[in-house]
Amino acid sequence: MTSESYDVVVVGAGNAAFSAAHAAREEGSTVCVLEKAPEAELGGNSYFTLGSFRTTYDGLADVMCIVDDPGDVSTDTHELPSYTKDDFAADMRRVTKGRTDEQLTRVLVENSFTTLQWLHRHGIKFKLQSDNQVFEVNGKKRFWGGGTIAVVGGGIGLIEQHLSAAKNSGIVVKTEHRMVGFQQGPTGEVSGVVCQTPSGQKVIEGKSVVLASGGFEADARLRATYLGPGWETARVRGSRYNTGEALMAALDYGAQSFGNWSGAHAVAWDKNAGVFGNRVLTNKLQRHSYPFGIMVNTDGRRFIDEASDFRNYTYAMVGAAILRQPGGVAFQIFDKQGSGMLRTDYGHEGITRVTADSIKDLAEKMEVDPDALCATIDEFNAGVQETPFDPTVLDGKRTVGVNPPKSNWARKIIEPPFIAFPTVCAITFTYGGLRVDTDARVLDQRDQPVPGLHAAGEVVGGLFYENYPGGSGLMSGAVFGYRAGKSAAAYSKSR
Numbered sequence: 001m002t003s004e005s006y007d008v009v010v011v012g013a014g015n016a017a018f019s020a021a022h023a024a025r026e027e028g029s030t031v032c033v034l035e036k037a038p039e040a041e042l043g044g045n046s047y048f049t050l051g052s053f054r055t056t057y058d059g060l061a062d063v064m065c066i067v068d069d070p071g072d073v074s075t076d077t078h079e080l081p082s083y084t085k086d087d088f089a090a091d092m093r094r095v096t097k098g099r100t101d102e103q104l105t106r107v108l109v110e111n112s113f114t115t116l117q118w119l120h121r122h123g124i125k126f127k128l129q130s131d132n133q134v135f136e137v138n139g140k141k142r143f144w145g146g147g148t149i150a151v152v153g154g155g156i157g158l159i160e161q162h163l164s165a166a167k168n169s170g171i172v173v174k175t176e177h178r179m180v181g182f183q184q185g186p187t188g189e190v191s192g193v194v195c196q197t198p199s200g201q202k203v204i205e206g207k208s209v210v211l212a213s214g215g216f217e218a219d220a221r222l223r224a225t226y227l228g229p230g231w232e233t234a235r236v237r238g239s240r241y242n243t244g245e246a247l248m249a250a251l252d253y254g255a256q257s258f259g260n261w262s263g264a265h266a267v268a269w270d271k272n273a274g275v276f277g278n279r280v281l282t283n284k285l286q287r288h289s290y291p292f293g294i295m296v297n298t299d300g301r302r303f304i305d306e307a308s309d310f311r312n313y314t315y316a317m318v319g320a321a322i323l324r325q326p327g328g329v330a331f332q333i334f335d336k337q338g339s340g341m342l343r344t345d346y347g348h349e350g351i352t353r354v355t356a357d358s359i360k361d362l363a364e365k366m367e368v369d370p371d372a373l374c375a376t377i378d379e380f381n382a383g384v385q386e387t388p389f390d391p392t393v394l395d396g397k398r399t400v401g402v403n404p405p406k407s408n409w410a411r412k413i414i415e416p417p418f419i420a421f422p423t424v425c426a427i428t429f430t431y432g433g434l435r436v437d438t439d440a441r442v443l444d445q446r447d448q449p450v451p452g453l454h455a456a457g458e459v460v461g462g463l464f465y466e467n468y469p470g471g472s473g474l475m476s477g478a479v480f481g482y483r484a485g486k487s488a489a490a491y492s493k494s495r
């Protein structure tokens with residue numbers, strides 16, 4: 001077996017991995033990034049994202065210092081309410097029903113904005129999400145739901161910018177290097193990794209190692225094993241390479257498992273999408289505008305409160321609700337008024353949809369019993385309360401006497417044309433992973449650091465349970481990637 005040697009070896013080439021690599025390289029470490037995928041498929045799930053980062057800020061003027069592309073946004077036309085550390089922490093606690101690890105959440109929240117400033121110094125370019133995260137009310141455009149900042153060029157831009165920064169600073173990136181195990185040093189420390197490559201097995205020695213290899217969402221068997229029956233049928237929104245073997249190798253090495261192993265982030269997704277993510281359409285196959293319509297299953301029945309909260313705080317649970325429906329299929333239905341609220345993703349070429357001028361005709365095109373769908377929509381319309389509609393707040397415009405209720409933004413579905421989008425469940429990433437401390441050192445089963453091993457991104461557990469606030473995945477990958485890189489550099493210097 002051939003071998004090479006670096007101060008810090010990083011496993012994976014997504015956002016968490018590159019964040020760790022930049023942080024270690026800044027300390028003068030030699031750094032090698034090992035990626036399982038071929039070069040043409042580099043970037044992990046991070047490539048498929050919108051590039052949205054959830055961060056704290058104190059209004060529009062505050063964020064402008066990192067914004068390269070403000071688009072049409074100005075203080076005259078737009079309002080951006082503050083999003084404080086307390087707000088971010090409260091959202092983490094609320095969506096996870098109080099289960100998120102308090103220490104990890106504190107680190108995530110308190111370092112979110114400074115980490116974006118740091119990424120910005122490394123050449124990551126940011127913009128304001130003035131398309132899908134703004135609604136106009138009373139002549140003023142208002143950001144809602146904490147999803148304000150995204151990377152210029154989305155996930156594709158994020159990976160291009162990370163790669164260019166890595167190249168400029170002398171970080172070595174090797175593709176088609178699938179980590180299959182660890183090399184152990186004389187005192188039990190991690191001293192490198194074993195990789196499968198097209199030319200056979202190689203040891204890449206590292207004085208310290210950072211795992212940033214994502215979750216196990218792309219492996220059907222692991223999905224069924226940990227998430228439960230039926231999950232093997234879910235589509236995968238992103239990379240086909242996040243199959244969990246590096247995570248499992250770390251557990252075998254003595255790392256502690258942590259977090260919501262039976263939970264996953266999963267969304268409503270175009271029914272005709274492929275089994276794995278599409279590198280051209282990336283996130284455009286998602287169907288996130290359900291709060292402004294209704295969702296029904298193939299029996300023509302509603303099964304969820306479409307508007308219990310802003311979509312940024314519900315979309316990660318919708319996939320699981322769809323998976324539980326007959327055949328794992330659900331339709332999102334909008335009338336003319338609701339169609340005016342659709343995200344830009346719904347307008348792309350090749351998107352699966354049916355339209356009709358009556359609910360009965362729509363049902364026939366959906367191959368759903370027309371009587372059942374008409375009854376559902378009549379009952380829904382009869383329950384809608386005629387109070388003011390405001391998409392920038394939880395407006396309480398709800399249904400009464402309808403089960404399940406719709407708690408906000410409920411408007412009657414009456415005006416043609418009617419449009420239905422067939423959707424299935426697509427998994428984004430798994431919530432269970434390794435236990436790390438606040439310096440991103442992997443802990444063993446006695447809560448002691450596994451010498452030489454660090455981790456960041458979706459391979460780490462403990463932050464998200466059952467649900468997730470949109471934009472937190474990239475943010476946690478960057479915050480803990482930075483800390484993993486710094487810890488790994490410090491450890492390698494100590495040896």
Ligand SMILES: Cc1cc2nc3c(=O)[nH]c(=O)nc-3n(C[C@H](O)[C@H](O)[C@H](O)COP(=O)(O)OP(=O)(O)OC[C@H]3O[C@@H](n4cnc5c(N)ncnc54)[C@H](O)[C@@H]3O)c2cc1C
Pocket residue numbers: 011012013014015016017034035036037042043044045046047048049050051052053054177178179180212213214215237238239241242243244245246277282283428429456457458459470471472473474475477
């Ligand atoms: C369609 C889509 C849209 C999304 N939009 C957003 C968004 O806008 N904002 C947000 O915060 N989050 C978003 N997410 C979630 C986001 O992708 C993740 O939170 C984040 O990218 C995880 O980063 P990571 O670096 O941990 O993992 P990844 O980016 O998935 O990187 C893991 C890497 O490890 C590699 N790897 C795996 N096993 C091995 C091995 N054995 N050896 C070597 N390499 C290995 C993989 O090939 C991969 O490149 C989205 C996800 C998807 C799929």
